[in-house]
Amino acid sequence: MSSTPAGRQTDDARSREHHDDQAPRAAGVPRLLVDGTIHSTAEPYAEAMLVQDGLISWIGAPESAEHVIRGDHERQELDRGLVAPAFVGRVDSDLRALNASAVATLLDEAAAHGQGALRLVLDVTTASLEGDPGTRTRLVEVLKAAYWHPVVAFPVVRLTGLAADVPTSDGGAGQEGLPGPAQRIQRLIALVEHCDDAAGAPVGVELSLGEISGGVLPAGSAVSPETHEHTVDHLVEVSAPLAEASRQLLLDVAGHAPDAVAAVVVDTRRRLQERRTTPRPDRPTVLVDFDSARRADWEALVGTAHHVLMRAPGHLGLALSAGIPTSVAPGADVDPWAMVATHVHRSEAAVSVRAAFNAQTRAAHRSLPAPDGLGPGTAGLAAQLAPGAVATYTVWEVESLAVQTPDARTAAWSTDARARTPLLPFLGTAAEPAALPRLRATVVSGVEVHGTADARHSGAQDS
Numbered sequence: 001m002s003s004t005p006a007g008r009q010t011d012d013a014r015s016r017e018h019h020d021d022q023a024p025r026a027a028g029v030p031r032l033l034v035d036g037t038i039h040s041t042a043e044p045y046a047e048a049m050l051v052q053d054g055l056i057s058w059i060g061a062p063e064s065a066e067h068v069i070r071g072d073h074e075r076q077e078l079d080r081g082l083v084a085p086a087f088v089g090r091v092d093s094d095l096r097a098l099n100a101s102a103v104a105t106l107l108d109e110a111a112a113h114g115q116g117a118l119r120l121v122l123d124v125t126t127a128s129l130e131g132d133p134g135t136r137t138r139l140v141e142v143l144k145a146a147y148w149h150p151v152v153a154f155p156v157v158r159l160t161g162l163a164a165d166v167p168t169s170d171g172g173a174g175q176e177g178l179p180g181p182a183q184r185i186q187r188l189i190a191l192v193e194h195c196d197d198a199a200g201a202p203v204g205v206e207l208s209l210g211e212i213s214g215g216v217l218p219a220g221s222a223v224s225p226e227t228h229e230h231t232v233d234h235l236v237e238v239s240a241p242l243a244e245a246s247r248q249l250l251l252d253v254a255g256h257a258p259d260a261v262a263a264v265v266v267d268t269r270r271r272l273q274e275r276r277t278t279p280r281p282d283r284p285t286v287l288v289d290f291d292s293a294r295r296a297d298w299e300a301l302v303g304t305a306h307h308v309l310m311r312a313p314g315h316l317g318l319a320l321s322a323g324i325p326t327s328v329a330p331g332a333d334v335d336p337w338a339m340v341a342t343h344v345h346r347s348e349a350a351v352s353v354r355a356a357f358n359a360q361t362r363a364a365h366r367s368l369p370a371p372d373g374l375g376p377g378t379a380g381l382a383a384q385l386a387p388g389a390v391a392t393y394t395v396w397e398v399e400s401l402a403v404q405t406p407d408a409r410t411a412a413w414s415t416d417a418r419a420r421t422p423l424l425p426f427l428g429t430a431a432e433p434a435a436l437p438r439l440r441a442t443v444v445s446g447v448e449v450h451g452t453a454d455a456r457h458s459g460a461q462d463s
Helices: 011-022 062-067 100-112 126-131 133-147 181-193 209-213 225-244 258-275 295-300 316-321 336-344 353-359 362-367 408-414
Strands: 031-034 048-052 055-060 072-077 082-085 087-094 115-125 152-160 204-208 249-252 286-288 307-310 326-328 393-397 438-444 447-451 460-462
Touching: 031 062, 048 062, 055 062, 087 100, 087 362, 100 115, 100 133, 100 438, 100 447, 115 126, 115 133, 115 438, 126 133, 126 152, 126 181, 133 152, 152 249, 181 204, 181 225, 204 209, 209 225, 209 249, 209 258, 225 249, 225 258, 258 295, 295 316, 307 362, 316 326, 316 353, 326 353, 326 362, 336 353, 353 362
Parallel strands: 031 072, 087 115, 115 152, 152 204, 204 249, 249 286, 286 307, 307 326
Antiparallel strands: 031 048, 048 055, 072 460, 082 393, 393 438, 438 447
C-alpha cells in the first residue's frame, strides 16, 4: 500500500491501488470484451473494448482488436450484452446503525444495482457530533470502511438539530449564550475535518432548509419578507464557511414551495458573491429534492450555479430544457433502470432514455465534488466509456436496444447512422413496458465487484 495520506489521493487512484491488491489476475494483463454493444459516445457502434491496468485502452470493432493487442490477454464473451457506464447512487443511513461491516454491506448492495459510485449520507445530530466522542469514533470507522470498499463512496454528513442551536439570524451570538449560525457551523466543520483523512476526501455536509428557515416555506406569495430575509441570512451564514473550507453543501429542500426556494437561492447566491465566498465550481451546492411543474421555477435557478438532485421521479424534462444541471439518485431498493423508465414514460415532461440514463450517470458525476487537483469537468468523464477513461462499467442482459425518445422527429434522426447515437435498452411504453435490463456484472477500475459466473472473463488467451 502507498503511504500517501488518504486525503491526498484521488478517488480513481485510491480505487486502482486497492483493486491491484485484490485483483486475482496478473497485473497488467489486458482483458478484451467482445461480442456485445459498448455504449460509447466516442465509438457509438463499437462491439469490443480492451481494459488494461484499470483503464479503457481501446474501443472498436472486434476484427480490429488484433491490431491493438499483443501477447497474453483475457477474453470475455459478452453474448450480445450491453456494456454501459456504471450508475451513481445515494445511500442514506443513521450513523448509529452502522459499523464497518454494515457499511460494506450497503456498498455491496449498491454494486448489485449496477452502481460504481455513490454518495454515502450519514445522519448525525449536532449534539452527538460535538458532545459524544463515541460518535466521532464511529464516524471515522465507517468512513474508513467505505474508503477501502471497491465501490467509490463520496461521504456526506447530514447534520440535524442545527435549528435548536442557531436561534438568531444576525450571525452573531444567539439567545441564552448560544453561538450564531456562522460560529456554530465553523465549529462543526472543524469536527468533520478531522474525518477527512479517514474518508480520503473532504466530507460533504447536508443541511435541511426547514431547520435553517424555521419551518416549511409556503408558496412565494405567502412568504413574508421577514421570513424570506431570515432564511437568506441563515443560509448565507452557514454556506459561507462551507465554501471557504472548500466543502460541498447539499441542501434538502423537500416539502418547500419551489418558487420560495428559488427566491431564497437567488438572493443567497447574490449575497455570497458580494462577500466573494461562492462555492468552488467543482463542488457546487446541490438542492436535494427540488422539483416543480412550473418552468418559471426552474428558470429562476439559471445563473445560480446550483445543481439539483432528485431522489424520486420528477419533472426532469423541464429541468433539462431550462438548462439546470440535474441528476437522479433512486433509493437503495429501487432498480436504477426502473427510475429511467419512470422518467421516460411520464405523461408530462417525458425525456428520452438517453437523458434519463445520463441523469444517473454523467450528470450525477458532475454534481459530485471533484478531487483536489482535478477540474470541474473531470468528474463527468468518469461516466463515459472512452479510451483513457477509468474502466468503471456495467454489463447488462437486454432484450433489445434502440434510440428511444418521446419526440418522433428526434427519434427518426437519432436512429440514422449519421447521427452516431449510441444505443440503450428499449423500455417499451407506459401501457406496455418492456422487461428491464438484468445485471450481469459491475466493474470498478477494471475489477469485477459484482457479477455472475457467465459474466466473468473466460481465461487467458494468447493473441
